[in-house]
Amino acid sequence: MSASQLPSGNGPLACIEKDLQAVEELLDRQAASEVPVASDVCRHVHRAGGKRLRPTLLILTARALGCRDDSPLWAAAAVEMIHAATLLHDDVVDGATKRRGTETAAAIWGPTAAIMSGDILLARSLAILVERSLSEVLHRLAGTATTMCRAELMQSLHRGRLDVDLDTYLEVIRGKTADFLAACCESGAIVAERPDLQPAAARYGLNLGIAFQITDDLLDYFGDPLVTGKPVGADLRERKPTIPLILALGSAPPEEADRLESLSSLGPKLTAAQFAEVQSILIRMGIPERVSGLADHYANQAVRELTAFPDTPETAALVAIAADLAHRRA
Amino acid sequence: MSASQLPSGNGPLACIEKDLQAVEELLDRQAASEVPVASDVCRHVHRAGGKRLRPTLLILTARALGCRDDSPLWAAAAVEMIHAATLLHDDVVDGATKRRGTETAAAIWGPTAAIMSGDILLARSLAILVERSLSEVLHRLAGTATTMCRAELMQSLHRGRLDVDLDTYLEVIRGKTADFLAACCESGAIVAERPDLQPAAARYGLNLGIAFQITDDLLDYFGDPLVTGKPVGADLRERKPTIPLILALGSAPPEEADRLESLSSLGPKLTAAQFAEVQSILIRMGIPERVSGLADHYANQAVRELTAFPDTPETAALVAIAADLAHRRA
Secondary structure, three states: OOOOOOOOOOOOOHHHHHHHHHHHHHHHHHHHOOOHHHHHHHHHHHHHOOOOHHHHHHHHHHHHOOOOOOHHHHHHHHHHHHHHHHHHHHHHHHOOOEEOOEEOHHHHHHHHHHHHHHHHHHHHHHHHHHHOOOHHHHHHHHHHHHHHHHHHHHHHHHOOOOOOOHHHHHHHHHHHHHHHHHHHHHHHHHHOOOHHHHHHHHHHHHHHHHHHHHHHHHHHHHOOHHHHOOOOOHHHHOOOOOHHHHHHHHHOOHHHHHHHHHHHOOHHHOOHHHHHHHHHHHHHOOHHHHHHHHHHHHHHHHHHHHHHOOOOHHHHHHHHHHHHHOOOOO | OOOOOOOOOOOOOHHHHHHHHHHHHHHHHHHHOOOHHHHHHHHHHHHHOOOOHHHHHHHHHHHHOOOOOOHHHHHHHHHHHHHHHHHHHHHHHHOOOEEOOEEOHHHHHHHHHHHHHHHHHHHHHHHHHHHOOOHHHHHHHHHHHHHHHHHHHHHHHHOOOOOOOHHHHHHHHHHHHHHHHHHHHHHHHHHOOOHHHHHHHHHHHHHHHHHHHHHHHHHHHHOOHHHHOOOOOHHHHOOOOOHHHHHHHHHOOHHHHHHHHHHHOOHHHOOHHHHHHHHHHHHHOOHHHHHHHHHHHHHHHHHHHHHHOOOOHHHHHHHHHHHHHOOOOO
8 A cells, every 4th residue: 555545554654543543533523513514515525535645744744843742633634624625616616526536515515515615614724723722833824725726826827828838837736736735744843843844844845745746747648547536638628738738848849749739729629539649649759757757856855855854753654655646646 | 974885084984084094905905915816806806895894893893992003904904805705705606797786706707716816815814813913813703704604505505495484594694694793893802902892792793783684685675776786686586585575474464475485486587577566565564664673673782782882982983883784775
């Protein structure tokens, strides 16, 4: 079992297994305490949520840096609730009816329930942090929630545009994914009361997040649907310019660039055969290797940020996660 | 000019005119600091927002209770931002293209921009409160944001149901409107460091909010569209059970109750002539007077809660607002 597939009985995450179970209980309790529809929506999104990457990063960082009390558990529940809120709102925005094979809350209970339950999760998560006197964590997480929305807006402005360059792409994924992982790790350092290691923790999370999103975007072109639980080609059909296409358009000979541009302009009308043609052009250009190489670069950079961390099982788990994420298949 | 129509040069709000101008500047600055689309959306919703009832209540309460520093201004900007966030999300949920004669942000910039900008406003408002060390205010406002969403969900469950009774209706409007006004007044008492008067401030806001929403729901049946800026009959056409219909169904003779039920089941298909028939049944039953009487009852209750407040121009303005809101025509 890989480090990114939780829960893990004996992998590198065994050291925080009880903590992760406690977070599940907090999430269950939160969902159970809601009004009827919100309760169902929260339970659904918590269950469909999957990997618990954000609570894991927060708890590992806090424990690696010597924190022994319960404060990371509340902060970890809060980050998962914020993550759930963004999933709920993103699914409404994208009109998505499925996420990783499971029907979305927006599809089951409608957009009102999804938007309002997302708002409840966002507001409750921040309230929990005040209740636990975790103001500094609250501030960092409110900041990352804002950053994610801004990046989502930027990305929606880029939809259908093929002139997005690598720097702009990296800026969007920093905001959309990586800053949140940075905030989780930084929050771990905050609850551990290690301000000296906050910057390193944040940089670990940021680089990990970039590697994570680059890999995600590569899997959208070349993943195995049976493993990822979602069909390939969704980004291209939604006309989202992501790294495989951006790198290809930036270095393709004129004829192939023209062909890629005309195929990607088809949007939702792109057939399976046409997508296979896109894949074969990209493979011929060595795009999968280049994208993987970039993900590796950021994952390695993430690991290097941990040199100042004490030598603990939790630090080892953070290293394992970085090594694993860049090579994940789902 | 009535107390509820701001800005006012010489009315009861003259005592906080500079404060309200400062809040406008904070809101302008917040909107200006946003990314492109969010900036436009925030500016639009701040401008269309109108009466600034929530900042007004917060500042009046704080000043009435002796607070002289700038802290209520930040809290006031935060409550207006939360209000703006709820308007943005409600307009997406309701599919509304106009609000009080102005096009909604969702109609102009689309649902993505409206949902994400609402999230940004919610997260930023709470972050501002941490930055200003107003944790207790933050906690109260995060609570009211949650309460509003829960009430919106409850209301959406009631849509199309005619068996909603007065108590359930009051519970929904407490959550949807009144608790937020209570939170604003309570926050004023918090920044004024008068915990002894927090409960009275909250009860003033709660009763005021109930009076406010009851009047709003009455105007939806009997308001003058030229004054309110919105057509009558929207709630009935959206099959939202509100107080005029609830009181009428609760006391109509069987024949008229049947007629009201069949007319209200028409939803969006209800014609102007049919709505006029509903109006005339309600008038014959004395519903407008009964609803006004109930609004007066809550407004008077609000004023009674102010007896423990010091005798200041700001307290007088709070009294004037309560007297005015129950009799407003827009």
